[in-house]
Amino acid sequence: xxxxxxxxxxxxxxxxENLPLLPSVLNDLMLLDLNSNHCMERLKDxxxxxxxxxxxxxRIANSAHASPIKPITDIQQAVVRTGSDDTLAxxxxxxxxxxxxPVTDDERYLWRHSIEAAYFAExxxxxxxxxxxxPKLAYTCGLLHDIGRFVLFDIASKAFDFIxxxxxxxxxxxxxxxxxxxxxDHAEVGNxxxxxxxxxxxxxxxxxxxxxxxxxxxxxxxxHFVDLLHVIQLSDFISIFLGNKTNWQMLKQHRLLDEIxxxxxxxxxxxxxxxxxxxxxxxxxxxxKVNDRMKQLHLx
Numbered sequence: 001x002x003x004x005x006x007x008x009x010x011x012x013x014x015x016x017e018n019l020p021l022l023p024s025v026l027n028d029l030m031l032l033d034l035n036s037n038h039c040m041e042r043l044k045d046x047x048x049x050x051x052x053x054x055x056x057x058x059r060i061a062n063s064a065h066a067s068p069i070k071p072i073t074d075i076q077q078a079v080v081r082t083g084s085d086d087t088l089a090x091x092x093x094x095x096x097x098x099x100x101x102p103v104t105d106d107e108r109y110l111w112r113h114s115i116e117a118a119y120f121a122e123x124x125x126x127x128x129x130x131x132x133x134x135p136k137l138a139y140t141c142g143l144l145h146d147i148g149r150f151v152l153f154d155i156a157s158k159a160f161d162f163i164x165x166x167x168x169x170x171x172x173x174x175x176x177x178x179x180x181x182x183x184x185d186h187a188e189v190g191n192x193x194x195x196x197x198x199x200x201x202x203x204x205x206x207x208x209x210x211x212x213x214x215x216x217x218x219x220x221x222x223x224h225f226v227d228l229l230h231v232i233q234l235s236d237f238i239s240i241f242l243g244n245k246t247n248w249q250m251l252k253q254h255r256l257l258d259e260i261x262x263x264x265x266x267x268x269x270x271x272x273x274x275x276x277x278x279x280x281x282x283x284x285x286x287x288x289k290v291n292d293r294m295k296q297l298h299l300x
Contacts, residue, residue: 007156009184013192015155018059019052019147020098022111024298029053030094034087043087044076049293051114051143051150052100054078058140059197060086071200074136075143100153106164108299110149113239116290118142120235123286128274131227141206141232144199148190148207169244171236172267175211187211206232213269227272234271237264242287253280 021029028046032039047057054075061078062071065086072078082090102108121142125135153160159182166181168174178185191208199207202225209216210232218226241263242248248256257280265271294300 007159007182009188009192012151012155012189013196016151016193016196018056018097019150019154020100021052022050022297022299023099023101024296025050025053026094026097026099029091032091034091040079040087044079047079048075048139048143049115049297051111051147054140054143055147055193055197055199056090057082058199058203060090062198062200071202073134073140073200073203075140076136100150102153102299104161104164106161107153108294109243110146110153111297111299112290112294113243114143114146115293116239116242116286117145117232117235119286119289120238121231123282124231124235124274124279127278127282128272131231131272131274132224133228133231137202138228138231141203141228142235144190144194144203145207145210145232145236146186146190147193148186148188151189151193152186170240170263170267171211171233172213174240185211202228205229210236213267215269230268230270230272233268234264234274237267238283242283249284256280256283 025046029043032042036042047053057075057078058072061081062068068081072081079087102110118139119142122135122139125131125133125138149160152163163174163178163181166177168177175185175187187208187210191204194204194207205221205225206229209229212229213233216226216229221229238260241260245259248259251259257276260280261276265276291300
C-alpha cells in the first residue's frame with residue numbers, strides 16, 4: 001500500500017471535521033435530561049471516556065466564543081466551561097452526528113488502548129508527585145494521544161485496517177509501519193486535527209511528539225512538558241505490551257516488573273524515575289477499570 005493522491009496529509013487535513021461518536025455514546029447523550037441535577041455529572045463521565053467526544057468538548061471549551069482565561073486541558077472542567085447554553089446547542093444537534101461502528105478486534109482495541117493509556121498516565125502522575133505533572137492533563141493527553149488513528153479510522157478505514165494487520169508489537173513499530181506504508185504516521189495526522197480544532201498547546205504537542213523518542217531540546221521544551229511526554233509514551237508502551245502479553249496476569253510481580261522494565265521503561269529516552277513497585281501492584285486494578293468501561297461502551 002502506498003500513498004496516493006487521495007491519502008496524504010494535505011487531503012487528510014481538508015477532510016478533518018468533528019469525529020463521529022460510538023453508537024452507545026450517542027445513545028447515552030440523547031438520553032440526557034437537561035433538567036436533571038445529574039445531567040452535567042453524567043456528561044462529564046461520558047466525555048471523559050470517549051476520545052471523539054472529549055476532543056469535541058475541549059474544542060468548544062477552548063474556542064474564541066468560550067474565551068477561557070487560560071487553556072482548558074481537563075475534560076471535566078471543559079464540560080463545565082461549555083455552559084448550559086452550549087451544551088443544549090450541542091445536544092440538539094445529535095440527530096445529525098455520524099457514528100463510529102467498530103467491528104473488528106483491532107477497531108475495538110483503538111478505544112481500549114486510548115482509555116487504558118489515559119488511566120495509566122493519570123495513575124503515574126498521581127503516584128509520582130515529584131514529577132509535578134497534573135494528573136488531569138496526563139489523563140487527557142493519554143486519552144487523545146492516538147486521536148490521529150481515530151481520524152484515519154473515520155476517513156481512511158481501509159488504511160487503518162491495513163496497518164492494524166501488520167506485525168508491530170510496540171508503539172514505535174506502529175509508527176515506523178505507518179511511515180513505511182503511508183508516508184506519514186498517526187501522530188502527524190493527530191497533530192493536524194489538534195491544530196485544526198485549536199486544542200491547548202500541551203495536548204497538541206503531546207499528540208504530535210508521542211512517537212518522538214529522541215532527546216528534546218531543553219531550550220525549546222520545558223522540563224514539565226518533557227516529563228509529561230515521557231509519561232504518555234510510557235503509558236502507551238505499557239498498554240500495548242499488556243495487550244500483546246496475554247498471559248501477563250500469570251506472571252509473578254517481580255517477573256512482570258522485569259518485563260515492564262525491558263519492554264516499556266527501557267524504550268523511553270531518559271524515562272523519569274517512578275515508583276515501579278507500586279505501578280506493578282496497581283496494573284490489575286487499572287486494567288479492571290478499563291474492562292468495566294469497555295463493557296459500558298458495549299465494546300467488550
